[in-house]
Amino acid sequence: MGKKRERLEVIKDILNVVRQNRKVKPTRLLYASNLSPQMFKDYVEELIRKKFVQVELIDGKNKLFSLTKKGQDFLMEYKAIENFVENFGL
Amino acid sequence: MLDWFIANKEILKLIYAFIIVFICFIIVIRTHRLFKLSLHQGIRYFRNAFLFYGLGFFVRYILGTPYLGKWLRIDALISGGIFAFFLMMAGFFLLYSLIWRKIESENKTHLSSLINGKILIFYLMAIVLIVLGGLWETHYFIFLSQIFVFSFAVIISFNNYIQNGTKGKFLKYYFVAMLLSLIAWALNFLVALYFNWDQAILSGIYIINLIIFFLFLFGVVRVARVK
Numbered sequence: 001m002g003k004k005r006e007r008l009e010v011i012k013d014i015l016n017v018v019r020q021n022r023k024v025k026p027t028r029l030l031y032a033s034n035l036s037p038q039m040f041k042d043y044v045e046e047l048i049r050k051k052f053v054q055v056e057l058i059d060g061k062n063k064l065f066s067l068t069k070k071g072q073d074f075l076m077e078y079k080a081i082e083n084f085v086e087n088f089g090l
Numbered sequence: 091m092l093d094w095f096i097a098n099k100e101i102l103k104l105i106y107a108f109i110i111v112f113i114c115f116i117i118v119i120r121t122h123r124l125f126k127l128s129l130h131q132g133i134r135y136f137r138n139a140f141l142f143y144g145l146g147f148f149v150r151y152i153l154g155t156p157y158l159g160k161w162l163r164i165d166a167l168i169s170g171g172i173f174a175f176f177l178m179m180a181g182f183f184l185l186y187s188l189i190w191r192k193i194e195s196e197n198k199t200h201l202s203s204l205i206n207g208k209i210l211i212f213y214l215m216a217i218v219l220i221v222l223g224g225l226w227e228t229h230y231f232i233f234l235s236q237i238f239v240f241s242f243a244v245i246i247s248f249n250n251y252i253q254n255g256t257k258g259k260f261l262k263y264y265f266v267a268m269l270l271s272l273i274a275w276a277l278n279f280l281v282a283l284y285f286n287w288d289q290a291i292l293s294g295i296y297i298i299n300l301i302i303f304f305l306f307l308f309g310v311v312r313v314a315r316v317k
Contacts, residue, residue, distance in 0.1 A: 008128060050129060074127045081128045084121075084314040087260035089250035090132025090187055 012078045023064045107151030113303045114144030134203045135187035139180045146176030178216040181239040188246045233279035240272040260309045267305045274298045
């Protein structure tokens with residue numbers, strides 16, 4: 001069994017999927033994120049709250065996720081953040 | 091050499107404080123940016139530690155310098171008390187940045203990391219120790235509290251180094267910085283208790299402190315850079 005992903009790693013994985021697809025439906029993102037539906041819901045809510053992703057409503061009901069500038073910045077600096085947390089034992 | 095240090099001690103203290111305040115400023119700015127992006131609580135507490143160190147040294151050695159003249163400078167007793175308070179808070183935050191995962195949920199973010207229920211305990215402890223020190227006219231409460239804090243920090247950082255030293259190259263230096271911090275606080279305690287504030291030992295403590303801050307600066311600038 002693989003090692004449990006760290007929270008930051010999960011966020012990076014979700015954001016990467018959104019970036020690769022530019023605009024992505026929740027079901028596809030759930031499938032690609034490899035999380036349980038409840039955990040996925042928690043993470044996505046967190047990412048929207050932190051303004052890493054934004055939600056568009058298509059036809060008034062279907063959701064599409066896309067990356068914000070803040071989400072792009074996070075992905076750019078993810079390695080630095082990961083290094084920092086690992087190297088300082090935080 | 092020591093005579094030269096003693097003869098120029100006020101200007102040297104000022105330079106010493108400017109270096110440390112500058113290092114803290116860089117660390118706070120850099121870690122604040124990382125925190126804003128990641129909302130990682132460990133980074134947040136680490137940032138707070140250096141915010142308090144910077145404020146402490148600024149108040150004690152820059153606002154308290156005799157070069158400001160008696161009307162501008164803060165009274166030595168007050169600046170000393172504020173310095174001790176900030177230093178204790180910084181020590182608590184540094185230790186907490188290493189153990190927060192065992193106490194808080196990773197996904198829970200406090201609105202403020204400076205004012206919340208858990209951190210109020212730190213404020214309370216620091217104020218109680220300052221008041222006790224004032225009542226007994228002694229620095230021992232502060233020294234002992236920090237010896238206690240950094241003993242834990244040494245154990246935790248050593249454990250981190252042993253477990254993850256291959257992944258995080260700076261963990262070795264982090265452990266060294268914690269060990270030096272413990273040595274500096276122990277020397278402070280000994281110099282007050284047995285050596286009547288011996289200037290040679292105090293100069294040694296200042297040098298150790300500079301090494302510690304430079305180590306952290308090196309870590310923050312080098313490790314947290316974007317490649």
